[in-house]
Amino acid sequence: MPALPSWLTDPLWDQFCELLPMRGEFVPDHPLGCHRRRIGDRIVFDKIVQVLVFGCGYRKVADVSCSATTIRGRRDEWITAGVFERLELIVLELSDLPVDGCHTKAPCGGEVAGPSPVDRRKGGMKRSTATDAGGIPARRGHRPWQPARLPLLAPTLKRLERLGPLPDGATVHLDAAYGTDKRARTAEEHGLRAEVAVKGVAAPIQNTRRWPVERTNAWGNQFFKIARCTERRAEVTDAYLSMAHAIITLRRLIRRSWSLYRWDTRPAKRP
Incomplete structure:
Protein backbone atom coordinates (compact mmCIF):
# COMPACT_ATOMS: atom_id res chain seq x y z
CA MET A 1 0.00 0.00 0.00
CA PRO A 2 1.51 3.38 -0.99
CA ALA A 3 2.18 5.88 1.76
CA LEU A 4 0.53 8.71 -0.21
CA PRO A 5 -1.61 8.79 -3.38
CA SER A 6 0.16 9.33 -6.68
CA TRP A 7 -1.59 12.64 -7.34
CA LEU A 8 0.26 13.95 -4.29
CA THR A 9 3.66 12.24 -4.53
CA ASP A 10 4.22 12.92 -8.25
CA PRO A 11 4.06 16.74 -8.06
CA LEU A 12 5.96 16.63 -4.77
CA TRP A 13 8.72 14.64 -6.45
CA ASP A 14 8.80 17.07 -9.40
CA GLN A 15 9.50 19.92 -7.00
CA PHE A 16 11.94 17.88 -4.93
CA CYS A 17 13.85 16.71 -8.00
CA GLU A 18 14.50 20.29 -9.14
CA LEU A 19 16.26 21.01 -5.84
CA LEU A 20 18.59 18.01 -5.96
CA PRO A 21 22.26 18.57 -6.86
CA MET A 22 23.49 17.10 -10.12
CA ARG A 23 24.96 13.62 -9.67
CA GLY A 24 26.50 11.15 -12.09
CA GLU A 25 25.33 7.61 -12.70
CA PHE A 26 28.23 6.24 -10.66
CA VAL A 27 29.65 7.32 -7.32
CA PRO A 28 32.92 9.12 -8.23
CA ASP A 29 34.64 8.75 -4.84
CA HIS A 30 33.77 5.11 -4.18
CA PRO A 31 36.83 3.35 -2.69
CA LEU A 32 36.49 0.43 -5.11
CA GLY A 33 35.84 2.55 -8.20
CA CYS A 34 32.74 2.71 -10.41
CA HIS A 35 31.70 -0.87 -9.93
CA ARG A 36 28.09 -0.20 -8.97
CA ARG A 37 25.49 2.26 -10.18
CA ARG A 38 24.01 4.78 -7.78
CA ILE A 39 20.52 3.94 -6.45
CA GLY A 40 17.92 6.17 -8.11
CA ASP A 41 16.87 9.26 -6.15
CA ARG A 42 13.18 8.53 -6.74
CA ILE A 43 13.50 5.15 -5.04
CA VAL A 44 15.12 6.70 -1.96
CA PHE A 45 12.59 9.54 -1.98
CA ASP A 46 9.68 7.09 -1.85
CA LYS A 47 11.34 5.25 1.05
CA ILE A 48 11.76 8.48 3.02
CA VAL A 49 8.10 9.34 2.44
CA GLN A 50 7.15 5.92 3.82
CA VAL A 51 9.30 6.50 6.92
CA LEU A 52 7.66 9.90 7.45
CA VAL A 53 4.08 8.68 7.04
CA PHE A 54 4.30 5.33 8.81
CA GLY A 55 6.90 6.29 11.41
CA CYS A 56 8.71 2.98 11.00
CA GLY A 57 12.43 2.25 11.09
CA TYR A 58 14.63 2.36 8.01
CA ARG A 59 15.16 -1.39 8.05
CA LYS A 60 11.41 -1.93 7.88
CA VAL A 61 11.08 -0.11 4.54
CA ALA A 62 14.37 -1.35 3.07
CA ASP A 63 14.18 -4.07 0.40
CA VAL A 64 16.16 -5.38 -2.55
CA SER A 65 15.86 -2.05 -4.35
CA CYS A 66 17.37 0.05 -1.56
CA SER A 67 19.09 -0.69 1.76
CA ALA A 68 18.60 1.10 5.07
CA THR A 69 22.18 2.39 4.90
CA THR A 70 21.51 3.97 1.51
CA ILE A 71 18.34 5.64 2.79
CA ARG A 72 20.13 7.18 5.76
CA GLY A 73 23.14 8.19 3.68
CA ARG A 74 21.07 9.85 0.96
CA ARG A 75 18.93 11.55 3.62
CA ASP A 76 22.03 13.11 5.19
CA GLU A 77 23.33 14.09 1.76
CA TRP A 78 20.12 15.96 0.96
CA ILE A 79 20.09 17.61 4.39
CA THR A 80 23.63 18.92 3.80
CA ALA A 81 22.56 20.26 0.40
CA GLY A 82 19.62 22.12 2.01
CA VAL A 83 16.99 20.38 -0.12
CA PHE A 84 14.45 19.86 2.66
CA GLU A 85 14.78 23.42 3.93
CA ARG A 86 14.02 24.91 0.51
CA LEU A 87 11.18 22.52 -0.22
CA GLU A 88 8.62 24.26 2.02
CA LEU A 89 9.11 27.90 0.99
CA ILE A 90 5.54 28.42 -0.26
CA VAL A 91 3.03 30.65 1.51
CA LEU A 92 0.14 32.76 0.27
CA GLU A 93 -1.61 35.07 2.74
CA LEU A 94 0.84 36.72 5.13
CA SER A 95 -1.29 39.52 6.57
CA ARG A 233 19.66 14.66 15.58
CA ALA A 234 17.99 18.06 15.27
CA GLU A 235 18.83 18.41 11.57
CA VAL A 236 17.09 15.12 10.73
CA THR A 237 14.00 16.16 12.69
CA ASP A 238 14.04 19.46 10.78
CA ALA A 239 14.17 17.57 7.49
CA TYR A 240 11.11 15.46 8.27
CA LEU A 241 9.18 18.49 9.52
CA SER A 242 10.02 20.33 6.29
CA MET A 243 8.83 17.42 4.15
CA ALA A 244 5.62 17.08 6.19
CA HIS A 245 4.91 20.79 5.75
CA ALA A 246 5.59 20.53 2.02
CA ILE A 247 3.06 17.69 1.76
CA ILE A 248 0.49 19.69 3.75
CA THR A 249 1.08 22.73 1.52
CA LEU A 250 0.77 20.73 -1.69
CA ARG A 251 -2.41 19.05 -0.51
CA ARG A 252 -3.93 22.44 0.35
CA LEU A 253 -3.02 23.89 -3.05
CA ILE A 254 -4.49 20.89 -4.88
CA ARG A 255 -7.66 21.17 -2.79
CA ARG A 256 -8.04 24.85 -3.69
CA SER A 257 -7.44 24.16 -7.37
CA TRP A 258 -9.71 21.12 -7.58
CA SER A 259 -12.93 23.12 -7.97
CA LEU A 260 -11.40 25.76 -10.28
CA TYR A 261 -9.24 23.88 -12.78
CA ARG A 262 -9.05 20.62 -14.71
CA TRP A 263 -5.91 18.59 -15.44
CA ASP A 264 -5.08 15.06 -16.54
CA THR A 265 -4.08 13.72 -13.12
CA ARG A 266 -6.82 15.55 -11.22
CA PRO A 267 -8.17 13.38 -8.34
CA ALA A 268 -11.62 11.94 -8.82
CA LYS A 269 -12.70 13.26 -5.42
CA ARG A 270 -11.81 16.52 -3.77
CA PRO A 271 -8.75 15.99 -1.51
Whole structure:
Protein backbone atom coordinates (compact mmCIF):
# COMPACT_ATOMS: atom_id res chain seq x y z
CA MET A 1 0.00 0.00 0.00
CA PRO A 2 1.51 3.38 -0.99
CA ALA A 3 2.18 5.88 1.76
CA LEU A 4 0.53 8.71 -0.21
CA PRO A 5 -1.61 8.79 -3.38
CA SER A 6 0.16 9.33 -6.68
CA TRP A 7 -1.59 12.64 -7.34
CA LEU A 8 0.26 13.95 -4.29
CA THR A 9 3.66 12.24 -4.53
CA ASP A 10 4.22 12.92 -8.25
CA PRO A 11 4.06 16.74 -8.06
CA LEU A 12 5.96 16.63 -4.77
CA TRP A 13 8.72 14.64 -6.45
CA ASP A 14 8.80 17.07 -9.40
CA GLN A 15 9.50 19.92 -7.00
CA PHE A 16 11.94 17.88 -4.93
CA CYS A 17 13.85 16.71 -8.00
CA GLU A 18 14.50 20.29 -9.14
CA LEU A 19 16.26 21.01 -5.84
CA LEU A 20 18.59 18.01 -5.96
CA PRO A 21 22.26 18.57 -6.86
CA MET A 22 23.49 17.10 -10.12
CA ARG A 23 24.96 13.62 -9.67
CA GLY A 24 26.50 11.15 -12.09
CA GLU A 25 25.33 7.61 -12.70
CA PHE A 26 28.23 6.24 -10.66
CA VAL A 27 29.65 7.32 -7.32
CA PRO A 28 32.92 9.12 -8.23
CA ASP A 29 34.64 8.75 -4.84
CA HIS A 30 33.77 5.11 -4.18
CA PRO A 31 36.83 3.35 -2.69
CA LEU A 32 36.49 0.43 -5.11
CA GLY A 33 35.84 2.55 -8.20
CA CYS A 34 32.74 2.71 -10.41
CA HIS A 35 31.70 -0.87 -9.93
CA ARG A 36 28.09 -0.20 -8.97
CA ARG A 37 25.49 2.26 -10.18
CA ARG A 38 24.01 4.78 -7.78
CA ILE A 39 20.52 3.94 -6.45
CA GLY A 40 17.92 6.17 -8.11
CA ASP A 41 16.87 9.26 -6.15
CA ARG A 42 13.18 8.53 -6.74
CA ILE A 43 13.50 5.15 -5.04
CA VAL A 44 15.12 6.70 -1.96
CA PHE A 45 12.59 9.54 -1.98
CA ASP A 46 9.68 7.09 -1.85
CA LYS A 47 11.34 5.25 1.05
CA ILE A 48 11.76 8.48 3.02
CA VAL A 49 8.10 9.34 2.44
CA GLN A 50 7.15 5.92 3.82
CA VAL A 51 9.30 6.50 6.92
CA LEU A 52 7.66 9.90 7.45
CA VAL A 53 4.08 8.68 7.04
CA PHE A 54 4.30 5.33 8.81
CA GLY A 55 6.90 6.29 11.41
CA CYS A 56 8.71 2.98 11.00
CA GLY A 57 12.43 2.25 11.09
CA TYR A 58 14.63 2.36 8.01
CA ARG A 59 15.16 -1.39 8.05
CA LYS A 60 11.41 -1.93 7.88
CA VAL A 61 11.08 -0.11 4.54
CA ALA A 62 14.37 -1.35 3.07
CA ASP A 63 14.18 -4.07 0.40
CA VAL A 64 16.16 -5.38 -2.55
CA SER A 65 15.86 -2.05 -4.35
CA CYS A 66 17.37 0.05 -1.56
CA SER A 67 19.09 -0.69 1.76
CA ALA A 68 18.60 1.10 5.07
CA THR A 69 22.18 2.39 4.90
CA THR A 70 21.51 3.97 1.51
CA ILE A 71 18.34 5.64 2.79
CA ARG A 72 20.13 7.18 5.76
CA GLY A 73 23.14 8.19 3.68
CA ARG A 74 21.07 9.85 0.96
CA ARG A 75 18.93 11.55 3.62
CA ASP A 76 22.03 13.11 5.19
CA GLU A 77 23.33 14.09 1.76
CA TRP A 78 20.12 15.96 0.96
CA ILE A 79 20.09 17.61 4.39
CA THR A 80 23.63 18.92 3.80
CA ALA A 81 22.56 20.26 0.40
CA GLY A 82 19.62 22.12 2.01
CA VAL A 83 16.99 20.38 -0.12
CA PHE A 84 14.45 19.86 2.66
CA GLU A 85 14.78 23.42 3.93
CA ARG A 86 14.02 24.91 0.51
CA LEU A 87 11.18 22.52 -0.22
CA GLU A 88 8.62 24.26 2.02
CA LEU A 89 9.11 27.90 0.99
CA ILE A 90 5.54 28.42 -0.26
CA VAL A 91 3.03 30.65 1.51
CA LEU A 92 0.14 32.76 0.27
CA GLU A 93 -1.61 35.07 2.74
CA LEU A 94 0.84 36.72 5.13
CA SER A 95 -1.29 39.52 6.57
CA ASP A 96 -2.34 37.23 9.46
CA LEU A 97 0.11 34.74 10.95
CA PRO A 98 -1.30 32.45 13.64
CA VAL A 99 1.36 30.78 15.80
CA ASP A 100 0.90 27.92 18.21
CA GLY A 101 2.81 25.02 19.72
CA CYS A 102 2.14 21.36 20.43
CA HIS A 103 3.75 18.47 22.27
CA THR A 104 4.72 15.15 20.69
CA LYS A 105 6.56 12.03 21.86
CA ALA A 106 10.31 11.59 21.52
CA PRO A 107 11.01 8.25 23.23
CA CYS A 108 14.59 7.88 21.96
CA GLY A 109 15.85 11.17 23.40
CA GLY A 110 18.26 13.29 21.39
CA GLU A 111 18.97 16.94 20.75
CA VAL A 112 15.32 18.05 20.62
CA ALA A 113 13.91 15.80 23.35
CA GLY A 114 13.21 16.52 27.01
CA PRO A 115 10.84 15.57 29.85
CA SER A 116 7.26 16.12 28.71
CA PRO A 117 4.82 17.70 31.20
CA VAL A 118 1.83 16.09 29.47
CA ASP A 119 3.17 12.51 29.43
CA ARG A 120 4.49 11.85 32.96
CA ARG A 121 7.86 13.42 32.11
CA LYS A 122 8.63 10.86 29.45
CA GLY A 123 10.69 11.93 26.46
CA GLY A 124 8.89 14.58 24.43
CA MET A 125 9.40 17.40 21.96
CA LYS A 126 7.69 20.76 21.72
CA ARG A 127 7.39 22.49 18.37
CA SER A 128 6.05 25.89 17.40
CA THR A 129 4.45 26.46 14.01
CA ALA A 130 3.53 29.63 12.14
CA THR A 131 1.07 29.47 9.26
CA ASP A 132 -0.48 31.90 6.85
CA ALA A 133 -4.14 32.88 7.11
CA GLY A 134 -5.20 29.74 5.22
CA GLY A 135 -3.26 27.28 7.35
CA ILE A 136 -0.31 26.71 4.99
CA PRO A 137 2.82 26.25 7.15
CA ALA A 138 5.18 29.20 6.96
CA ARG A 139 7.89 28.43 9.52
CA ARG A 140 8.44 26.26 12.55
CA GLY A 141 10.79 25.75 15.45
CA HIS A 142 11.30 22.99 17.98
CA ARG A 143 13.22 22.34 21.17
CA PRO A 144 13.14 20.22 24.33
CA TRP A 145 10.16 21.05 26.49
CA GLN A 146 10.34 24.35 28.37
CA PRO A 147 7.86 25.70 30.98
CA ALA A 148 6.91 28.68 28.81
CA ARG A 149 6.15 29.03 25.11
CA LEU A 150 7.88 32.39 24.77
CA PRO A 151 11.39 30.93 24.13
CA LEU A 152 10.05 29.30 20.96
CA LEU A 153 8.29 32.41 19.66
CA ALA A 154 11.43 34.36 18.77
CA PRO A 155 13.11 31.61 16.68
CA THR A 156 9.80 30.86 14.95
CA LEU A 157 9.34 34.51 13.95
CA LYS A 158 12.98 34.81 12.93
CA ARG A 159 12.50 32.02 10.40
CA LEU A 160 9.82 34.14 8.70
CA GLU A 161 12.58 36.42 7.40
CA ARG A 162 13.37 33.84 4.72
CA LEU A 163 9.98 34.53 3.14
CA GLY A 164 10.98 38.09 2.25
CA PRO A 165 9.27 41.36 3.23
CA LEU A 166 5.97 40.88 5.06
CA PRO A 167 2.89 43.08 4.41
CA ASP A 168 2.55 46.26 6.44
CA GLY A 169 0.58 45.65 9.61
CA ALA A 170 1.08 41.89 9.56
CA THR A 171 -0.29 40.44 12.79
CA VAL A 172 0.81 37.42 14.81
CA HIS A 173 -2.11 35.66 16.54
CA LEU A 174 -1.19 33.85 19.76
CA ASP A 175 -3.00 32.07 22.55
CA ALA A 176 -2.87 33.10 26.20
CA ALA A 177 0.01 30.72 27.01
CA TYR A 178 2.46 33.06 25.25
CA GLY A 179 2.02 35.76 27.91
CA THR A 180 1.04 39.40 27.57
CA ASP A 181 4.07 41.71 27.79
CA LYS A 182 7.17 40.05 26.39
CA ARG A 183 5.35 38.65 23.38
CA ALA A 184 4.53 42.20 22.15
CA ARG A 185 8.18 43.23 22.32
CA THR A 186 9.25 40.00 20.66
CA ALA A 187 6.83 40.56 17.76
CA GLU A 188 7.86 44.23 17.41
CA GLU A 189 11.49 43.20 17.09
CA HIS A 190 10.50 41.34 13.91
CA GLY A 191 8.28 44.15 12.58
CA LEU A 192 4.98 42.46 13.50
CA ARG A 193 1.98 43.26 15.65
CA ALA A 194 0.88 40.73 18.27
CA GLU A 195 -2.68 39.80 19.14
CA VAL A 196 -2.87 37.49 22.15
CA ALA A 197 -5.95 35.73 23.49
CA VAL A 198 -6.99 36.88 26.94
CA LYS A 199 -7.91 34.45 29.67
CA GLY A 200 -11.53 34.62 30.75
CA VAL A 201 -12.91 35.58 27.32
CA ALA A 202 -14.92 33.02 25.36
CA ALA A 203 -12.63 31.14 22.98
CA PRO A 204 -14.86 31.29 19.85
CA ILE A 205 -14.66 35.09 19.94
CA GLN A 206 -10.85 35.09 19.89
CA ASN A 207 -10.14 32.11 17.64
CA THR A 208 -11.38 33.66 14.40
CA ARG A 209 -7.86 33.94 12.94
CA ARG A 210 -5.93 31.53 15.17
CA TRP A 211 -7.69 28.23 14.45
CA PRO A 212 -5.84 27.46 11.14
CA VAL A 213 -2.60 26.76 13.00
CA GLU A 214 -4.40 24.36 15.34
CA ARG A 215 -5.62 22.44 12.33
CA THR A 216 -2.17 22.46 10.73
CA ASN A 217 -0.62 21.02 13.90
CA ALA A 218 -3.22 18.25 13.81
CA TRP A 219 -2.34 17.52 10.18
CA GLY A 220 1.34 17.38 11.09
CA ASN A 221 0.67 14.86 13.84
CA GLN A 222 -0.86 12.50 11.28
CA PHE A 223 2.71 11.77 10.17
CA PHE A 224 3.82 9.17 12.68
CA LYS A 225 7.48 10.09 12.33
CA ILE A 226 6.57 13.48 13.82
CA ALA A 227 3.94 12.34 16.30
CA ARG A 228 6.48 9.88 17.72
CA CYS A 229 9.89 11.19 16.74
CA THR A 230 12.65 8.59 17.08
CA GLU A 231 15.39 10.70 15.48
CA ARG A 232 18.12 11.98 17.79
CA ARG A 233 19.66 14.66 15.58
CA ALA A 234 17.99 18.06 15.27
CA GLU A 235 18.83 18.41 11.57
CA VAL A 236 17.09 15.12 10.73
CA THR A 237 14.00 16.16 12.69
CA ASP A 238 14.04 19.46 10.78
CA ALA A 239 14.17 17.57 7.49
CA TYR A 240 11.11 15.46 8.27
CA LEU A 241 9.18 18.49 9.52
CA SER A 242 10.02 20.33 6.29
CA MET A 243 8.83 17.42 4.15
CA ALA A 244 5.62 17.08 6.19
CA HIS A 245 4.91 20.79 5.75
CA ALA A 246 5.59 20.53 2.02
CA ILE A 247 3.06 17.69 1.76
CA ILE A 248 0.49 19.69 3.75
CA THR A 249 1.08 22.73 1.52
CA LEU A 250 0.77 20.73 -1.69
CA ARG A 251 -2.41 19.05 -0.51
CA ARG A 252 -3.93 22.44 0.35
CA LEU A 253 -3.02 23.89 -3.05
CA ILE A 254 -4.49 20.89 -4.88
CA ARG A 255 -7.66 21.17 -2.79
CA ARG A 256 -8.04 24.85 -3.69
CA SER A 257 -7.44 24.16 -7.37
CA TRP A 258 -9.71 21.12 -7.58
CA SER A 259 -12.93 23.12 -7.97
CA LEU A 260 -11.40 25.76 -10.28
CA TYR A 261 -9.24 23.88 -12.78
CA ARG A 262 -9.05 20.62 -14.71
CA TRP A 263 -5.91 18.59 -15.44
CA ASP A 264 -5.08 15.06 -16.54
CA THR A 265 -4.08 13.72 -13.12
CA ARG A 266 -6.82 15.55 -11.22
CA PRO A 267 -8.17 13.38 -8.34
CA ALA A 268 -11.62 11.94 -8.82
CA LYS A 269 -12.70 13.26 -5.42
CA ARG A 270 -11.81 16.52 -3.77
CA PRO A 271 -8.75 15.99 -1.51
